Amino acid sequence: MTLAITGVYSASATPVNADLSPNLPAxxxxxxxxxxxxxxxxxxxxxxxxxxxxxxxxxxxxxxxxLGAGLSGDQLMPGTGVANIPETVELTRHALSVGVTRVVMLPPFYYKGVSDEGLFHAYARVIEAVGDDRLKVVLYHIPQMSGLPLGHDLIERLIAAFPGVVVGIKDSAGRIENMTAMLARFPGFSVLAGADPLLLPLMQAGGAGCITATSNLVAAQLRVVYDGARDPARAAQVAAAQARINAYRDLSNSYVQIPAIKAMIAHRTGDSGWCRTLPPLVGLSPGEYAALAEKIAHIQAGEIA
Amino acid sequence: MTLAITGVYSASATPVNADLSPNLPAxxxxxxxxxxxxxxxxxxxxxxxxxxxxxxxxxxxxxxxxLGAGLSGDQLMPGTGVANIPETVELTRHALSVGVTRVVMLPPFYYKGVSDEGLFHAYARVIEAVGDDRLKVVLYHIPQMSGLPLGHDLIERLIAAFPGVVVGIKDSAGRIENMTAMLARFPGFSVLAGADPLLLPLMQAGGAGCITATSNLVAAQLRVVYDGARDPARAAQVAAAQARINAYRDLSNSYVQIPAIKAMIAHRTGDSGWCRTLPPLVGLSPGEYAALAEKIAHIQAGEIA
Structure with missing residues (x-):
């Protein structure tokens, strides 16, 4: 069965200016x-x-x-799910209006303890209000932030109600068992790993790819894993790439992850403005940044050795 | 010490039309x-x-x-805190622009595990960006929804940084010990109960009042408790009012609370449109509504008896 969405997608970080507006050129x-x-x-x-x-x-x-940077609509998959439905509809319509048909959609995430019935109607209302056959929705399972796990009965109901629209899920909960259970239950559904270390086992189990943060640093290695995951002849190359991905991920996770990812982009690009985060997140301190830079050097030395 | 905000405030429900737009006349x-x-x-x-x-x-x-319904700016205390800071600033500025100076403000609630430093800067940035000396902020402690408890060290830092602006807190976590600890530590700070059963003990401990959902049904009784809480001569009357409040609250909490509150308003007003909720919440089923109506009749019979 052909998957609607496959590949290595970057959960790209957003650089901001000193006044916290988005730094669009960066x-x-x-x-x-x-x-x-x-x-x-x-x-x-x-x-x-x-x-x-x-x-x-x-x-x-x-x-x-x-889009202005030259990426095509097919190369972009924005998040459009906010806490309220009218603005989720507006953001999704806007994406379609500029030729971007694939979106990653959080459930409305303020209320907790919400029923499957409520989550189904929330997604259904957005899809029906957008009312565009081109739309392809990737559900977003990230209970550690949203507080709302997306269970398999809910997913089954959404796929049945909106075939060809609800086409995949980003699973950021970090459990391969949940991903493989979805692969077994939903043939043709694109299961995308939100955690880098799971890309290799997910691809070997028939998964669609990944949407991860560490891609901001090691996109090329993620591509090596993606391309070679099912090819025994490339096992050594793939294992080496996955090990390097994991080293960067472990390093970012030894801090608060998003500020660390941004600091690592600052280190790579030489643009210290990348260290800025938006409240409520806090950027790394100069001391933390210096320690991080030293640890990056260690990882890089290991690569050369 | 005079409290900036005192009284019984209703956490009012929002009626919606069949298309889920707000029903402004209702x-x-x-x-x-x-x-x-x-x-x-x-x-x-x-x-x-x-x-x-x-x-x-x-x-x-x-x-x-x-405002169009004839309430004055001083009688209104809207929530203006959303997940992102630019729109929190806009909503707060809008309130001030129409003569409403007091707002209840959630912390930015998408990210979890955020540091006190991050929450301080989030609130500080909003207050500084609004830049209006008239502003009075009631912090909103509701960790069961926001995922972000507001600790006492954070509150102390906010009061110190923005005296006369950060003037109170709505505590919806339901623990009287947290409220009395704040009363002891922050003289002159308005501690408002978010849970009806705590209004009486909070007022007796020196609290400022309440912002509660059951007020949509039993506002008069909440006023009785508020006015008589510190007057031994009115103890029996106050206890009876608090018991009736608690009966309505226990009833609403035996369902999902917000849909039940709206159904109870529908029952009181005779306008079944009040039963509608916004996704992801789900309104009571006809069967649930019928059972609820019967239980309301029981409470009312108890009042007469």
């Missing part, structure tokens, strides 16, 4: 770098992109900047 | 009923008001409808 450069490194596309405006700390107007501007 | 009528029943004010657009399921444009319209 963002455009990052998008081009990600594609040059081998990403199939950029899943902008997600958790790593601090999208829920941006206004709707800023989100639209950022999506347009990615 | 909302205006509810606001007038709440004031007629003795509420000092209406804390609209909070959790009970399903504000985070409304767009920014809808929120502004609803605040203006309350």
């Amino acid at each position: 963002f455009a450069a990052q998008c081009r770098w990600l594609i040059d490194q081998g990403c199939h596309g950029v899943a902008l405006l997600g958790t790593t992109g601090e999208a829920n700390s941006l206004s709707s107007a800023q989100r639209r501007t950022i999506l347009e900047a990615a | 909302f205006a009528a509810q606001c007038r009923w709440l004031i007629d029943q003795g509420c000092h004010g209406v804390a609209l657009l909070g959790t009970t008001g399903e504000a985070n399921s409304l767009s920014s444009a809808q929120r502004r319209t609803i605040l203006e409808a309350a």
Whole structure:
């Protein structure tokens, strides 16, 4: 069965200016770098992109900047799910209006303890209000932030109600068992790993790819894993790439992850402005940044050795 | 020490039309009923008001409808905190622009595990960006929805940084010990109970009042408790009122609370449209509604007896 969405997508970070407005030229450069490194596309405006700390107007501007940077609509997969449905509809319609048909959609995430019935109607209302056959929705399972796990009965009901629209899921909960259970239950559904270390086992189990934060640093290695995961002849090369991905991921996770990812992009690009985060996240301190830079040097030395 | 904010405030529910747009005439009528029943004010657009399921444009319209219903700016205390800071600033500025100076403000609630440093900067940035000396902020502690408890060290830092602006807190976590600890540590700070059963003990401990959902049904009784809490001569009357409040609250909490509150308003007003909720919440089924009506009759019979 052909999957609607496959590949390595970057959960791209969002650089900001000193006044905390989006730094559009730096963002455009990052998008081009990600594609040059081998990403199939950029899943902008997600958790790593601090999208829920941006206004709707800023989100639209950022999506347009990615298109302005030369990426095609098919290379972009923005997050459009906010806490309220009217603005989720508006953001999704905006994406379609600029030729971007694939979106990653959080459930409305303020209320907790919500029933499957309520989550079904929330997604259904958005899809029906958008009312565009081109739309392809990737559900977003990230209970550690949303507080709302997306269970398999709910997913089954959404796929049945909106075939060809609800086409995949980004699973950021970090459990391979949940992903493989979805692969078994939903043939043709694109299961995308939100956690880098799971890309290899997920691809070997028939998964669709990944949308991860570490891609901002090691996109080329993610592509090696993606391309070689099912080829025994490339096992050594793939294992080495996955090990390097995991080293960067472990390093970012030894801090608060998103500020660390941004600091690592600052280190790579030489643009210290990348260290800025949007409240409520806090950027790394100069001391933390210096220690991080030393640890990056260690990882890089290991690569050469 | 004089408290900046005192009284019984209703966490008013938001009626919606069949197309899920706000029903402004029904909302205006509810606001007038709440004031007629003795509420000092209406804390609209909070959790009970399903504000985070409304767009920014809808929120502004609803605040203006309350003013249009004849309530004064001093009688209104809207929620203006959304997940992102630019729109929190816009909503707060809008309130000030229409003469409403007191707001209840959630912390930015998408990211979890955020540091006190991050929460401080989030609130500070909003207050500084609004830049209006008239502003009075009631912090909103509701960790069961926001995922972000507001600790006492954070509150102390905010009060010190913004004296006369950060003037109170709505505590919806339901623990009287947390409220009395704040009363002891922050003299002159308005501690408002978010849970009806705690109004009496909180007032007796020196609290400022309440912002509660059951006020949509028993505002007059809340006023009785508020006015008589510190008067031994009125102890019996106050206890009876608190018992009736608790009966309504226990009933609403035996369902999902917000849909039950709305169904109970539908029962009181005879307007079944009040039963509608916004996704992801689900309104009571006809069977649940019938059972609820019977239980209300039981409570009312108890009152007469």
